[in-house]
Amino acid sequence: MKLRLLRCLRNPKQSTRQKEEVHHHMISDMSSNFKDTTVKILLLGTAESGKTTIIKQMRILHINGFTDDERREKIPEIYQNIHDSIKQLVLQMEPLGLRFGSVTSERSAHYILSLPAEAPEYFTEEYCDHVVTLWNDVGIRACYDRSNEFPLLDSAKYFLDNFARISEEEYIPSTEDILHSRKVTTGISKITFRVPIPKSLGGGEQEFRMYDVGGQRDERNKWIQVFEGIQAVLFLISCSEFDQNLREDPKQNRLQEALNLFRAVWQNRFLASAGLIVFLNKYDIMERKIRAGKHIVDYFPEFEEFSKRPQQQQSCFDECDWTKMFIKQKMIDITHEQFKRNSRNQCDVTYSERECYYHFTVATDTRCIRDVFSDVQQMILSENINMAGSSLF
Numbered sequence: 001m002k003l004r005l006l007r008c009l010r011n012p013k014q015s016t017r018q019k020e021e022v023h024h025h026m027i028s029d030m031s032s033n034f035k036d037t038t039v040k041i042l043l044l045g046t047a048e049s050g051k052t053t054i055i056k057q058m059r060i061l062h063i064n065g066f067t068d069d070e071r072r073e074k075i076p077e078i079y080q081n082i083h084d085s086i087k088q089l090v091l092q093m094e095p096l097g098l099r100f101g102s103v104t105s106e107r108s109a110h111y112i113l114s115l116p117a118e119a120p121e122y123f124t125e126e127y128c129d130h131v132v133t134l135w136n137d138v139g140i141r142a143c144y145d146r147s148n149e150f151p152l153l154d155s156a157k158y159f160l161d162n163f164a165r166i167s168e169e170e171y172i173p174s175t176e177d178i179l180h181s182r183k184v185t186t187g188i189s190k191i192t193f194r195v196p197i198p199k200s201l202g203g204g205e206q207e208f209r210m211y212d213v214g215g216q217r218d219e220r221n222k223w224i225q226v227f228e229g230i231q232a233v234l235f236l237i238s239c240s241e242f243d244q245n246l247r248e249d250p251k252q253n254r255l256q257e258a259l260n261l262f263r264a265v266w267q268n269r270f271l272a273s274a275g276l277i278v279f280l281n282k283y284d285i286m287e288r289k290i291r292a293g294k295h296i297v298d299y300f301p302e303f304e305e306f307s308k309r310p311q312q313q314q315s316c317f318d319e320c321d322w323t324k325m326f327i328k329q330k331m332i333d334i335t336h337e338q339f340k341r342n343s344r345n346q347c348d349v350t351y352s353e354r355e356c357y358y359h360f361t362v363a364t365d366t367r368c369i370r371d372v373f374s375d376v377q378q379m380i381l382s383e384n385i386n387m388a389g390s391s392l393f
């Protein structure tokens with residue numbers, strides 16, 4: 001049985017009895033030969049779009065989460081996230097023309113800047129006092145409000161708000177802390193897990209293998225190593241990035257980079273038979289930004305025209321909805337573009353019948369990912385059964 005996902009290949013002439021036969025064939029095939037039916041999913045997207053966070057969620061949802069030892073192993077990463085965040089905020093004060101609210105904060109800033117880039121192994125009382133002073137400083141808060149102008153970890157506020165708990169001696173990272181922690185991915189890693197198949201689809205279990213890659217520009221040449229045998233690409237794009245530029249290239253808008261990358265993935269000939277599912281991620285941060293007075297139109301002027309489209313008005317209630325729809329529409333438009341042959345990795349075809357599926361997600365929210373992934377699973381499993389059907393008749 002060859003698995004090819006998400007292509008609409010249902011046989012309209014198939015009778016109910018035939019469908020049942022196919023269904024049973026598929027189930028016995030699945031249980032008799034697990035290895036052949038492992039569904040391989042590849043996570044793609046620019047840096048910080050949330051790929052590794054999705055892998056962590058799969059672990060929480062399908063492999064019993066993290067043991068106490070594994071949680072303790074995350075402490076250095078979380079300490080580093082805090083250290084990087086506070087250091088970066090202090091460093092950006094001067095270039096942004098901001099002033100500290102007090103002399104005490106200025107002294108704390110000197111202390112933090114005198115430390116090496118690597119986070120301390122233990123947070124001393126002195127270190128903790130300086131971090132708390134700085135995070136409570138009006139100047140630092142003003143700097144944080146302008147953090148779209150320089151690279152800052154998305155979880156900076158989460159960790160600094162939770163600093164008192166994290167700096168305790170007996171600290172063990174919670175699941176939420178692990179989901180918010182950030183370590184750049186280099187190379188390729190994978191996770192394998194089994195999920196129950198719903199009774200309506202025959203019951204039993206299905207094995208999934210998910211591949212995680214690094215999203216920074218210099219990591220992307222490694223992606224091709226895992227294109228072989230991939231049944232579905234899960235492309236993550238961060239909705240909140242519209243007002244930020246790349247770490248790797250400070251002149252390039254992050255959302256624009258993500259859209260360009262999406263085009264390259266959509267048109268890539270090695271992925272032409274894989275299904276494509278898009279997670280429009282970090283919409284929690286996007287909503288926070290818009291409520292704080294940021295507008296996508298300042299970065300994508302075509303938004304103004306888009307928001308006047310009459311057909312959109314029923315489904316869009318406020319600027320957050322419009323912004324979400326605008327980004328989604330940009331992706332839909334890309335899937336309808338004529339292919340311009342400018343790369344040897346591009347498909348030969350100029351028109352593709354492939355469908356692309358979109359979900360708005362918050363990768364740090366386990367409930368959200370559980371619900372979305374359950375939809376994705378169902379779709380993949382039922383498409384597998386349909387494909388088995390079309391190859392039999």
Ligand SMILES: Nc1nc2c(ncn2[C@@H]2O[C@H](COP(=O)(O)OP(=O)(O)OP(=O)(O)O)[C@@H](O)[C@H]2O)c(=O)[nH]1
Binds near residue numbers: 050054179183282361
């Ligand atoms: N608030 C919020 N934070 C998120 C969301 N998704 C991811 N993050 C955070 O964003 C940061 C980057 O996420 P990662 O999963 O490491 O991103 P990545 O795509 O693996 O990045 P690379 O490994 O560089 O390619 C982490 O600190 C996550 O906790 C989200 O939907 N909302």
Ligand SMILES: [Mg+2]
Binds near residue numbers: 053183213214
């Ligand atoms: Mg990663």
